Amino acid sequence: MWLRMEPKARAAVGLAAAWGLGAGICASAAEVKTLAIMLPEEPTDFGWNSQAFEAAKAVAAKYHLKFMPASGLGYGDVHAELRELADDGASLIIAHASGYNTAAPEIGAEKHVPVAIVDRPKDSKPGAVADYTLSGREGAYLAGVLAAKTTRTRVVAIVVAAESPPWNSQSAAFAQGVRATDPGVKVLYAVIGPAAYSDVAGGRRVTESMIGAGADVVFGQGDRASFGMLQAVDTKQSTAGGKVWFIDELGDKSSLDKGHLLSSVVWNLVPVYSDMIEDLKADKFGTHPYSIQLSDDSVRLLHSKYIPDEVWSDIQAVRAQIIGGKVKVDAVWDAVTVRAMMTSVAAPPK
Secondary structure: OOOOOOOOHHHHHHHHHHHHHOOOOOOHHHHHHHEEEEEEOOOOOOOHHHHHHHHHHHHHHHOEEEEEEOOOOOOOOOHHHHHHHHOOOOOOEEEHHHHHOOOOHHHHHHHHOOOOOOOOOHOOOOOOOOEOOOOOOHHHHHHHHHHHOOOOOOOEEEEEEEOOOHHHHHHHHHHHHHHHHOOOOOEEEEOOOHHHOOOOOHHHHHHHHHHHHHHEEEEEOOOHHHHHHHHHHHHHHOOOHHHHHHHHEEEOOOOHOOOEEEEEEEEHHHHHHHHHHHHHOOOOOOOOOOOOOOHOOEEEEEEOOOOHHHHHHHHHHHHHHHHHHOOOOOOOOOOHHHHHOOOEOOOOOO
């Protein structure tokens, strides 16, 4: 039998008790006051870090929450930073890096604060841990269609800074889109390093090697390393003597474009983070996965001025087929399967 107490106190007691039993329970609406997000780099990359930062900031404003960002934390041990955020009153901590998905649940349990992690779906725990391993694969499939319709050398490339599950799924979808459009186009695949997210020089070096191998369209997935990829396409011609195009992902670097940014697979994380807040209110946090998709524009292909109208019309037709279920974009999360889909693979030894 419940003792009579204020709703806020009753919810707090329930949260602590359930967590002690190892089950966890979501915070009530009254308890969701502060949204914290942890980023490995500064939110200036027009990608993984900036898209998450801007989305979290927007969601905090939407729900009238205090916004508590912690950026530039790197990829190492973040136990101390997690404790500090919890002690400062975070109602939810979004740990936006795969390197945080062990420490965040540990400190969340210690401090009784719900945490959101990436790249570890099996670690979701009702009321305590929610995984949001997202895939922009539907947008990446469209990027593959665009690449196949754009290439003149009939060679395209994928350059990744790491083989994380979200990027694996996009790499596979890009290859599917290329092959569905023109099976004769070669798809080269190159990995900068095991975790080369901020390796600008590596991004440039590896992209230049792909251009030298014949690619005149490059799909880059690299956080800050993508700036090096852009440098490569801006300064090198294709083996046929023409322009090399770059397709980015996560954000929109149009403000930095020097004439080679063909498109981008843009993610909008506002719906995802909004759903997390709603789930906390409804006691559903950690009970289901999150997704982004073309149907609500949480994933979209950037329509740049370089894409001819007839090509864009074709892409929109494929988009409608994906949304309608006529075209299925397979979810591929592992690197081994991705590599098997490529014409050639260039990767450093693990």
